[in-house]
Amino acid sequence: MSEMNVPLLDLKAQYNTLRDELEPIVRGVVEDQWFIMGPQVAEFEKELADYVGVKHAIGCASGSDALLLALMAHGVSHKPGQPVQRVICPAYTFFSTAGSVSRLGAEPVFADIDPVTYNMDIKHTRELAKKTENLAAIIPVHLFGQSIDMDAWIALGEELGVPIIEDAAQSLGTKDATGTPVGSRGSIGCFSFFPSKNLGAFGDGGALTTNDDELAEKLRILRVHGGKPKYYHSVIGVNSRLDALQAAILRVKLGHLDNWHAKRIENAHRYTNLFAEHGALDSATPLSVNTDAPAIRTPTGVEDPARHIYNQYVIRVPAAIRDDLREELKSKNIGNEVYYPVPLHLQECFADLGGAVGDLPHSELAAHETIALPVFPELTDQQARYVVETVVAYVNQHAPQLA
Numbered sequence: 001m002s003e004m005n006v007p008l009l010d011l012k013a014q015y016n017t018l019r020d021e022l023e024p025i026v027r028g029v030v031e032d033q034w035f036i037m038g039p040q041v042a043e044f045e046k047e048l049a050d051y052v053g054v055k056h057a058i059g060c061a062s063g064s065d066a067l068l069l070a071l072m073a074h075g076v077s078h079k080p081g082q083p084v085q086r087v088i089c090p091a092y093t094f095f096s097t098a099g100s101v102s103r104l105g106a107e108p109v110f111a112d113i114d115p116v117t118y119n120m121d122i123k124h125t126r127e128l129a130k131k132t133e134n135l136a137a138i139i140p141v142h143l144f145g146q147s148i149d150m151d152a153w154i155a156l157g158e159e160l161g162v163p164i165i166e167d168a169a170q171s172l173g174t175k176d177a178t179g180t181p182v183g184s185r186g187s188i189g190c191f192s193f194f195p196s197k198n199l200g201a202f203g204d205g206g207a208l209t210t211n212d213d214e215l216a217e218k219l220r221i222l223r224v225h226g227g228k229p230k231y232y233h234s235v236i237g238v239n240s241r242l243d244a245l246q247a248a249i250l251r252v253k254l255g256h257l258d259n260w261h262a263k264r265i266e267n268a269h270r271y272t273n274l275f276a277e278h279g280a281l282d283s284a285t286p287l288s289v290n291t292d293a294p295a296i297r298t299p300t301g302v303e304d305p306a307r308h309i310y311n312q313y314v315i316r317v318p319a320a321i322r323d324d325l326r327e328e329l330k331s332k333n334i335g336n337e338v339y340y341p342v343p344l345h346l347q348e349c350f351a352d353l354g355g356a357v358g359d360l361p362h363s364e365l366a367a368h369e370t371i372a373l374p375v376f377p378e379l380t381d382q383q384a385r386y387v388v389e390t391v392v393a394y395v396n397q398h399a400p401q402l403a
C-alpha cells in the first residue's frame with residue numbers, strides 16, 4: 001500500500017489511450033503547414049459550439065485571453081479622463097478572472113463566496129453592485145466544475161443592466177440546475193484548454209462562446225488585432241488565436257470528454273462515499289460544528305439535471321492542519337493542490353484596492369481549509385481508497401477536537 005503513487009493528474013495515462021488517434025492528426029497538421037486559424041480551428045469551433053449549445057464558439061490563445069476579449073467586446077477599457085470602470089468578480093478564483101479586468105485599466109471589485117459551493121455569493125454581489133459606480137460587467141466563475149445558479153445570475157444581470165460574463169474555464173460540459181451547459185446563457189462564456197483542464201490542449205488554448213451575433217463578430221475581429229479586413233483596423237485588438245495544432249488535438253479529445261467526465265464523477269462519488277463511511281460530512285456542515293465526525297468536509301455534489309464535472313475534487317480540513325496534511329500526502333506520494341492559497345483581495349498586486357484580512361471571510365477560510373485531491377479519469381479504486389485512508393488517518397490523529 002505505501003508504495004502506491006497517486007499523482008494529482010496523470011496526463012501520460014490519458015495520452016497512452018489516445019496516441020494512435022492523435023499521432024496521424026498531429027502529423028497531418030504538420031504536413032499541411034497551416035498553423036494559424038484555418039480549417040482545423042473552424043471545425044473545432046463548430047464542434048465546440050454544438051457541445052455548448054450556442055450559435056458561436058471563437059477560439060483564442062488561452063482562458064485568460066478569453067476573459068480579456070470578452071471584456072473588450074463589452075467595451076471595458078480605460079479612457080483617459082473618463083471615470084474608471086468596475087467589474088465584480090469573486091475573490092476566490094484563479095488570478096486571471098480579476099487580472100483580465102486590471103489589464104484593461106478597469107478595477108476588479110471582489111465578492112465573497114458561498115461556503116458550500118465555493119461559487120460567488122449572489123447576495124453579496126447584489127450588495128456590492130448597488131454601491132459600485134460605473135459597473136461594467138460581472139464575472140461569476142463556475143468553480144471546480146460546478147455551475148453557479150444561472151437563473152438567479154441572469155436575473156441579477158437584467159436587474160442591474162450589466163452583462164454576466166461566465167468564467168467557465170474549469171467547466172466545459174458542466175450543466176446548471178436546468179440541465180443547460182454553462183457558457184450558453186451569459187453574454188459570453190470563457191473557456192480554458194490549459195493542459196490540466198478536463199479538455200486540455202498540448203499547450204495553452206481558450207475559447208469564447210455566445211449566442212449574440214454582434215458580440216461574436218466583435219470577438220472574431222478583436223482576436224486578430226482588431227483588423228477587418230486584414231490590415232484595416234477600426235479598433236485595437238490583440239493577437240490571440242488558437243493554434244491549428246491545438247484545435248486538431250482538441251477535436252480528438254472533445255470526442256472523449258463526456259466519457260472522462262463520467263469517470264471523474266464516478267471517482268468523486270467514490271471519494272465522497274468512502275469519506276462518509278469514515279463519518280465525514282459534506283461541505284454544507286461547517287467544520288466548526290462540533291460533531292463526532294472527522295473534521296473533513298466533502299463537496300455537496302449536485303442533482304440531475306445539473307452536472308458537476310469535477311475539474312477539481314476539493315475537501316475541507318481544519319486550517320491548523322491543512323498544510324501539514326499536504327506534506328503527509330506528499331510523503332505518501334499523493335498529489336494534491338490548494339486552489340487557492342491567497343484570495344484575490346489580499347494579493348499584493350491588488351493592495352491599492354484596499355482589501356484587508358476579514359473583508360471576505362468565506363474566501364479567506366476556503367483559502368486556508370481546502371485541499372484538492374486527485375480525481376483524474378484513470379484513478380483506480382485502489383488509489384482512491386489509499387487517498388481516503390491516508391487523509392482520514394492523518395486528520396483523526398492530528399485534528400484538534402473542534403468546539
Ligand SMILES: Cc1ncc(COP(=O)(O)O)c(C=O)c1O
Pocket residue numbers: 062063064065093094096097141167169170191192193194204205206
Ligand atoms: C477560473 C479560471 N479562470 C481563468 C483561467 C485562465 O485560463 P488559462 O490558464 O487558459 O489562461 C483559469 C485557468 O486556470 C481558471 O481556472
